[in-house]
Amino acid sequence: MSYSVKFKYTDECFVYPKLIAAVNTLCVKKGKDCLCTSGYRSLAKQRLINAQSLAQRKSQGAYQKSDGSVYTPDGKCWAAAYGKSNHCYCIAMDITDSWFQSLTNAELKKYGLVKPMSYEPWHVQLLKHNGISQKQKEAIRDSVLKGEGKDMDVKIFQSMTGLKADGIAGPVTKAKAKEVLQCCQEILGNNFKSAEEVIKATQSNPGIWLGVIKTLKYFDRFVMNIVNKMGGCT
Ligand SMILES: [Zn+2]
Structure with a gap:
């Protein structure tokens, strides 16, 4: 308990x-x-x-x-x-x-x-x-x-x-995390439904996230993690 x-x-x-x-x-x-x-x-x-x-x-x-x-x-x-x-x-x-x-x-x-x-x-x-x-x-x-x-x-x-x-982190907590995430995405205005949408949006308009990198502390590290996983930015 x-x-x-x-x-x-x-x-x-x-x-x-x-x-x-x-x-x-x-x-x-x-x-x-x-x-x-x-x-x-x-x-x-x-x-x-x-x-x-x-x-x-x-x-x-x-x-x-x-x-x-x-x-x-x-x-x-x-x-x-x-x-x-x-x-x-x-x-x-x-x-x-x-x-x-x-x-x-x-x-x-x-x-x-x-x-x-x-x-x-x-x-x-x-x-x-x-x-x-x-x-x-x-x-x-x-x-x-x-x-x-x-x-x-x-x-x-x-x-x-x-x-x-x-x-x-059981099913109820995970469900709440999804609910909160949805809400966060709506607040941030980037409610993308798929990875493809994300990549297309950032490639055609990098300004979408350049501002976020400056204001969200963890975000630059997050992006660099992806880049490192891919073995560079191709
Ligand atoms: Zn008080």
Whole structure:
């Protein structure tokens, strides 16, 4: 039996992979699953969350400041300003399961984890991210969103896509990978159906992939692997 964290909202699963891995290790050790009710928050998601917060409490006199933050009439911050939360930088997860909320920092330390705010016992981060600069946070966010870092494994892929994270690439996981791949190809705009289509397209219009080589870290190595397999570029 394998235990792991699942994301409630798949659009929030873009979290620093080592944080997900640390939470999964904790789950296995405790023999319990848990649910991440909030992970990465994009600007669009923050706008939505803050608008909902405002709507919920508007009748009680809640108001929104120009930085996006929402306040209750007695001056309590109900929703943080845009870009202020560590959730915007892919380095925080909210896990609301009661067993998780009752864990102390002394316990979490063994897993490289910490709850930086005592009044938010659901909010967890990696210890090593304590005190990092705004610039470092932005760099982490950019690398996570670009899918960089070599820490993605089967288990993390399963967590991110809402599957049972047992680390085994069985039929369900493979089916999900195909589904995701299809979606990635649609996003990238090169939804080729056969190798022949790919070769024809790149030969007649090399510009299709010249840009991708610059933006996708692994892509040049991937191309060179093919060239090496062929024994040169003929
Ligand atoms: Zn949080």
